[in-house]
Amino acid sequence: MKRLLWFLLPLFLFLLVTVFLFKGLYSDPHERDSMALERHFPPFKLPDLMDDQISHTNDIFDGQMTLVNVWGVWCITCAVELPYLTQLSEEGYRFVGLYYDQDLDPDFGEKTISRVRTEVVDMLGRFGDPFEFNIFDVYRDTSLDLGVTGAPETFLVDHKGVIRVHHLGDVNERVWNGKFLPIVKTIENELAEERIN
């Protein structure tokens, strides 16, 4: 009996460690629960990227479902996802860009607003333009309030201005179908119900 125990104990410990390490192989250290979920989009008043005479507030979310995409011309993954986002916008989804500039990076230097605009037009012309308009997050305060850690990040905001999905990284077909589409359907149902009432 004692011999059997001495044989089984290391085996049991070995299996325990194996399971633990095996799980670690498939865990993403960057994955964290978003704090923004089920909260109202933080209040903001920011200029339009292309025309600083226009300013945007939380009113942009009123009555319709919106996808807010945090992006910048310096961000390579953004360039990768732009064609797919454009495809989605052609299917009728509404995209608003939250422009996140990397002015602090010494490699990019200090930019003028007109230079930024030229680059934006150039990039959207090349990879596709899904955006109804772009909000310029000048000091990235709104991004900080949203818990943004980099670009790209995408938020699904419902017709009441509540954040329903927060996705870090690029949106592709797999992510869209798995993470966004179920919630999109729910919001569409909520919208339809409200219209009937």
Added chain:
Amino acid sequence: MNTLLVKSLFLLAWFYFIGLVNAQEMPPSEQRAVPKDYAENYAFTDPEERKVFLKLTKELRCPKCQNQNIADSDAMIAHDMRRKVYELMQEGNNEKQVIDFMKVRYGDFVHYQPPVTGATIWLWLVPILFVLGMMTLFIFRRKPPQDISMDEKLAKADEILNKID
């Protein structure tokens, strides 16, 4: 020697040219995307406040880069968070308020001191339980069976000796 001189002159001319190009791209009169006062120059009149700022930037964890605090990290988000910490402190927020501000946005992850909850309590309990368990094991460990007493050994030895005789 002569070629070196030519080369360096050429290099100088090239730098000058680059400088000109840059100057043309960004005339000083044009509006900058981000105002000048943006530089990270955090000044404190009160040395105590400076200490709090340094402590906070050490304790707050960069959400983008794993295992770096925001004082250490050069990620854009770390720059932004340092600026926010400074702003919040200038507005009169205390240490706890700044930490709470960040936690609301980035979760408990953002602070290097995890709060005590049902899940995290084990971080403290497990080492204590381990030590206690080992101590009880050590104290109540069964003693090895006592050897036969010396008298019996002697008797046995005598017996063997007698046999030889």
